[in-house]
Amino acid sequence: MLSAGAGRPAPFNLVIFDCDGVLVDSEVISCSTLVNVLARHGLERTLPWVLTRYLGRPASAVTDDYMRLSGQPLPAAFVHDWRAELFDRFARDLLAIPGIRAAVEALPVPYCVASSSDGERIAFMLRKTALWDLFDGRVFSTTMVRHGKPAPDLFLLAAATMGIPPAQCLVIEDSVSGIAAAKAAGMAAWGFTGGSHFSVVDRTQDLLAAGADGILSAIAELPASLARLEAKA
Numbered sequence: 001m002l003s004a005g006a007g008r009p010a011p012f013n014l015v016i017f018d019c020d021g022v023l024v025d026s027e028v029i030s031c032s033t034l035v036n037v038l039a040r041h042g043l044e045r046t047l048p049w050v051l052t053r054y055l056g057r058p059a060s061a062v063t064d065d066y067m068r069l070s071g072q073p074l075p076a077a078f079v080h081d082w083r084a085e086l087f088d089r090f091a092r093d094l095l096a097i098p099g100i101r102a103a104v105e106a107l108p109v110p111y112c113v114a115s116s117s118d119g120e121r122i123a124f125m126l127r128k129t130a131l132w133d134l135f136d137g138r139v140f141s142t143t144m145v146r147h148g149k150p151a152p153d154l155f156l157l158a159a160a161t162m163g164i165p166p167a168q169c170l171v172i173e174d175s176v177s178g179i180a181a182a183k184a185a186g187m188a189a190w191g192f193t194g195g196s197h198f199s200v201v202d203r204t205q206d207l208l209a210a211g212a213d214g215i216l217s218a219i220a221e222l223p224a225s226l227a228r229l230e231a232k233a
Contacts, residue, residue: 012169013164015169016169016182016187017172019122019125020125021175024094024129027174027197032047041078048200086121087121097219098194099220101130113139114155115139159187166187170226171189190212193207
């Protein structure tokens with residue numbers, strides 16, 4: 001159910017979804033893969049550490065961090081090794097967030113996805129989970145803007161392209177950086193805690209501290225939550 005946060009008037013005229021951890025249950029896969037790759041290149045880190053540090057952030061945050069933490073240049077094979085293992089794991093194990101298709105299809109307003117992943121990865125994940133038909137032509141990637149989350153640039157681009165003022169947008173995010181980006185963009189933001197990574201590191205309170213206007217624990221409840229807000233408006 002939706003737990004109330006600071007509150008926000010309804011209605012909304014655009015729902016902007018994050019991808020990883022909101023549309024697809026990818027975060028444990030991607031972060032455990034990163035743990036493996038970091039270890040092969042000399043940095044031993046735990047899954048909770050990686051989840052806490054990199055959730056919702058672009059790949060450049062990882063590569064910049066590697067060079068700072070290791071004191072070494074980025075190995076030539078780092079990005080290739082990481083991406084190859086990641087896509088292999090996605091092909092085997094990636095699933096959609098339970099209930100996401102029905103929830104998206106039931107939305108009474110336009111929607112899109114704005115993700116810190118690159119376009120190729122977003123398309124791969126959405127095709128693997130049979131969600132691509134819902135989002136084809138509605139995808140905004142971090143590679144489209146100069147500054148990724150927690151900067152507001154990506155969400156502002158999505159809203160402008162979809163033709164909706166930021167104040168009429170609702171962002172569904174699972175990461176602190178995503179919530180911060182949405183609030184910096186002047187949008188409402190609901191934290192989503194239904195991904196499997198919340199059983200590893202529960203950051204619900206961090207989402208609220210970052211400014212989340214509410215917490216959605218099951219994506220299937222999104223249409224009804226929006227309908228209740230519409231009825232109260």
